[in-house]
Amino acid sequence: MRSIRDLIGVALSGLTARVSRTLLIMLGPIIGVSAIVAAVGLTESAKGDLQQDLAELGTNLITAEAAGSFGTQNPTFPEDVRDRVLALSGVESATATQSITGVVTAPYDAAATYYTAFPTPVLTADSAFLEVMQIELRSGRWLNDFDYNTGARVAVIGLDVANEFEYRAGTNRTIQINGLDYGIVGVYEPVKLVTNFNTAVLIPPLTADNDFDVGLETNTIYVRADPTRVVEVEEALPVAINLGGSDEVNTSVPSDALEAAAAADSTLQIIVASMGILALVVGGVGIANVMSISVIQRSAEIGIRRALGHGRSVIAWQFLLEAVAVGFFGGLGGLAVGVLIVVYASHIAGWTYVLEPVLVVGGYEFPSEFLGVPTIYVLGMGAALFTSVVAGLYPSVKAARLEPLETLRLG
Amino acid sequence: MADASLLRLEEVSRIYGDEVKVHALDRVSMSIEAGEFVSIVGPSGSGKSTMLGLLGLLDLPTLGTMWVTGKSVKELGDTERSRLRGEVVGFIFQQFHLIPHLDARRNVETALLYRNLTPAERRRRAMAALDVVGLAPRADHRPVQMSGGEQQRVAIARAIVTEPKLLLADEPTGALDSTNAANVMQIFQDLHSPLRAIAIVTHDPSVAAAAQRRISMKDGRIVADEQLVDAAPTTFGGTLD
Incomplete structure (x- = not known):
């Protein structure tokens, strides 16, 4: 053990004696490891918000849309669709809506032409909407029983609509739907799972039927299922809604797309991490190069050490350890720089930084931790150490092969 | 055949080159006993440098046999030969050959590496050796901060710190002025x-x-081996502790 400690001491004194050169050859591992860490960390951080959203939103929202057979205009569900769905085992809550077509929504008369070209969707909403979407109101109130029962001309609007129409909370404002004034009673928070709602105007079903003669039937229903039974519920929905009727129902799970987007993008990770590995290899060549020159410059020192009784293997280990020390400290520096890049770049981009990224290579997802350290750092250090060992092999063998008689110039 | 001699050469030749063979040493037999004070002299090309490489275990005979403390060096691997070299021989070179990035104490300590010593013990022995050559106060100086005479004394301290049975010096005064040369020779006497x-x-x-x-050499052979009666007998040796 003491011999190993002696070796480490000699290797480190060899490195600290030439600080600037040591720092220069450390740049290779520093750049390589930091590139790897930053590449994987940033691609993950770019999606960190998505993953956080998924965790908040849940993956148990199912959408079912009415779909007619070929040629059917405006297919709809039966009127009691919500009761049928709620009767299904595994369904926690449901809200049905009807999208109203052929109407123009505008903040005031003069804007009607513009909003004909860029329509704002109008939908009906029932009392379960906020619960199923798992959102809150930004301001105001939701549609109440009076609205539902009397067909009052009131609307709750999405945040994007509120911003576009410059609606201020607490002010009395109306919007015009087909020229009819609707009072805005509330604004709801963004619906991240179904982003269409963010630009929508929601009105009571009875009002819609009164004003636009669209009937009370709905055409889309959103269902929250028991998270462990999502697939089962999704399969049962069409039958439950139609009771074996001829009409069709299309179902989907909106979070699927989000999940796919949030999954680790292994292609990008591989591309950027490959650049890091390339930097490591180039850095390794640099280490080998500089150390080979160093062996020549220090041939007298090697001869002295041999004369003092250090064997060839000791000399080889000394130079190999110098290379490994460069890889080790360069690797540590690379980890630090990589983490700084991830944190700082995420800060600039407004992402939530991820310092324990998931690493996927060729479809294989690495375990998130190795000996309590996030895998990416273990891999980064491992790559730096491996490179330095390979880079140090040639110079150390060369050093060990030097003949002391030739380097000491006796007589 | 092994014996009690410190070093023993029997019919040793050292031949360089494959095509054109150069006999740097030609069937040399001799021995050095414990406690002897020997000089090896001869003109350039006489083979004394080759002799030095062999005596210092830095080289191996091409032909013949060489024993060091009773061991035949040809039968030793590099690791054992290196260890034997470290135990038996202390080198002193004409060009001092101190390691430039280490201070005097660390240069001396280099000879004590890989000997299973604690750093404290290594430092203690190094300081004692520097004290013998009178350089303990300059232990933290690097070679460039010292004169040639001082560097050679550090090299001597490095050679004696392992308490070798043989001090092997190669033109130890060759790079020194006469005052420093005399000083170094006095240290050898001591x-x-x-x-x-x-x-x-x-x-x-x-x-x-x-x-x-x-021992006088010429053309790879020993031409004279004489005891000098008028040499001042040395009655005391430097001690490390």
Whole structure:
């Protein structure tokens, strides 16, 4: 053990004696490891918000849309669709809506032409909407029983609509739907799972039927299922809604797309991490190069050490350890720089930084931790150490092969 | 055949080159006993440098046999030969050959590496050796901060710190002025003891005159091996502790 400690001491004194050169050859591992860490960390951080959203939103929202057979205009569900769905085992809550077509929504008369070209969707909403979407109101109130029962001309609007129409909370404002004034009673928070709602105007079903003669039937229903039974519920929905009727129902799970987007993008990770590995290899060549020159410059020192009784293997280990020390400290520096890049770049981009990224290579997802350290750092250090060992092999063998008689110039 | 000699050469030849063979040493037989003070003299090309490489275990005979403390060196691997070299021989070079990035104490300590010593013990022995050559106060100086004479004294401290049975010096005064040369030769006289043989390779007659025995070489052979009666007998040796 003491011999190993002696070796480490000699290797480190060899490195600290030439600080600037040591720092220069450390740049290779520093750049390589930091590139790897930053590449994987940033691609993950770019999606960190998505993953956080998924965790908040849940993956148990199912959408079912009415779909007619070929040629059917405006297919709809039966009127009691919500009761049928709620009767299904595994369904926690449901809200049905009807999208109203052929109407123009505008903040005031003069804007009607513009909003004909860029329509704002109008939908009906029932009392379960906020619960199923798992959102809150930004301001105001939701549609109440009076609205539902009397067909009052009131609307709750999405945040994007509120911003576009410059609606201020607490002010009395109306919007015009087909020229009819609707009072805005509330604004709801963004619906991240179904982003269409963010630009929508929601009105009571009875009002819609009164004003636009669209009937009370709905055409889309959103269902929250028991998270462990999502697939089962999704399969049962069409039958439950139609009771074996001829009409069709299309179902989907909106979070699927989000999940796919949030999954680790292994292609990008591989591309950027490959650049890091390339930097490591180039850095390794640099280490080998500089150390080979160093062996020549220090041939007298090697001869002295041999004369003092250090064997060839000791000399080889000394130079190999110098290379490994460069890889080790360069690797540590690379980890630090990589983490700084991830944190700082995420800060600039407004992402939530991820310092324990998931690493996927060729479809294989690495375990998130190795000996309590996030895998990416273990891999980064491992790559730096491996490179330095390979880079140090040639110079150390060369050093060990030097003949002391030739380097000491006796007589 | 092994015997009690410190070093023993029997019919040793050292031949360089494959196509054109150069006999740097030609069937040399001799021995150095414990506690001897030997000089090896001869003109350039006489084979004394080759002799130095062999005596210092840095080289191996091409032909013949060589024993060091009773062991035949041809049968030793590099690791054992290196260990034997570290135990038996202390080198002193004409160009001092200190490691430039280490201070005096660390240069001396280099000889004590890989010997299973604690850093404290290594430092203690190094300081004691520097004290013997009178350089303990300059232990933290690097070679560039010292004169040639001082560097050679540090090199001597490095050579004696392992308590070798043989001090092997290669033109130890060759790079020094006469004052420093005399100083270094006095240190050799002081270090000579029954437990510590000294062999100096030199072409300087005054250095050779300090020895008790003079081996003269020419063309790869020993041409004379004589005891010098008028050499000052050394009665005390430097101690490390």
